[in-house]
Amino acid sequence: xxxxxxxxxxxxxxxxGAIMRRYLIVNGFDGALTMLGLxxxxxxxxxxxxxxxxxxxxxxxxxxxxxxxxSAYVSEEAERKRxxxxxxxxxxxxxxxxxxGRAARWVPIxxxxxxxxxxxxxxxxxxxxxxxxxxxxxxxxxxxxLAVAIAAVLIFVLGVLLGRIAEVSWVRSGLRTLLVAGITVxxxxxxxG
Amino acid sequence: MVKVKRLVLDVLKPHQxxxxxxxxxxxxxxxGYRVCLKVDEVxxxxxxxxxxxxxxxxxxxxxxxxxxxxxxxxxxxDLVEAHNPADAD
Numbered sequence: 001x002x003x004x005x006x007x008x009x010x011x012x013x014x015x016x017g018a019i020m021r022r023y024l025i026v027n028g029f030d031g032a033l034t035m036l037g038l039x040x041x042x043x044x045x046x047x048x049x050x051x052x053x054x055x056x057x058x059x060x061x062x063x064x065x066x067x068x069x070x071s072a073y074v075s076e077e078a079e080r081k082r083x084x085x086x087x088x089x090x091x092x093x094x095x096x097x098x099x100x101g102r103a104a105r106w107v108p109i110x111x112x113x114x115x116x117x118x119x120x121x122x123x124x125x126x127x128x129x130x131x132x133x134x135x136x137x138x139x140x141x142x143x144x145x146l147a148v149a150i151a152a153v154l155i156f157v158l159g160v161l162l163g164r165i166a167e168v169s170w171v172r173s174g175l176r177t178l179l180v181a182g183i184t185v186x187x188x189x190x191x192x193g
Numbered sequence: 194m195v196k197v198k199r200l201v202l203d204v205l206k207p208h209q210x211x212x213x214x215x216x217x218x219x220x221x222x223x224x225g226y227r228v229c230l231k232v233d234e235v236x237x238x239x240x241x242x243x244x245x246x247x248x249x250x251x252x253x254x255x256x257x258x259x260x261x262x263x264x265x266x267x268x269x270x271d272l273v274e275a276h277n278p279a280d281a282d
Contacts, residue, residue: 091239
């Protein structure tokens, strides 16, 4: 059986597809909003060197990724073990060599990778203009503004994905997440402006 | 050579994988296998099934392996049909 079929079988058996989808979007949204907040903070502060800003953003992205991986792994591992124990009790047989046992071992790793990878990747995409500017690439906008624009687009896309999952209007869902980003920016302005 | 053509098994399985996936996996374990599944009882975490498998030469060991791999357990073999074909010459 191919790796992708085996993975999808484990996700089906453990009913984890929806959880992974939810983690992908929720934590991706966390990552995008955190980067947006950080960059807004730098925009409203005394001008800092681009290297300082990108290092601060990168450190925050790595911390978000590690937090996502560790928290999801610990909670999912405990949850899967509890479910496997319950199933073993019902079946009156050990299931560690079965697909359920494999799911209990592998699903926490997959969920943790998604939960940590999603905010990390989204954050890296948002801070790409800072690296490009440092590398001397000419950008159509100042790097911080371009990063804010990318963050807004990604937040809208995450909203669209949420809308498609919930089978509601994707435009409305995208605009709603964009509104959350707008409120965040307004709060940052109010606090530090 | 005697060949097993039909088996009826009493199987206890968790709700996942579903009946369709369960049948597919068993049918995929041997060439020409036909599988018929009937749910006899549904519990909070498990289902009791009657599984009828037909084929030209059924291999119980590999069927049992697939059943165990999907977290199910074989409770009893309720029916066996074996053929001893007459020599062609």
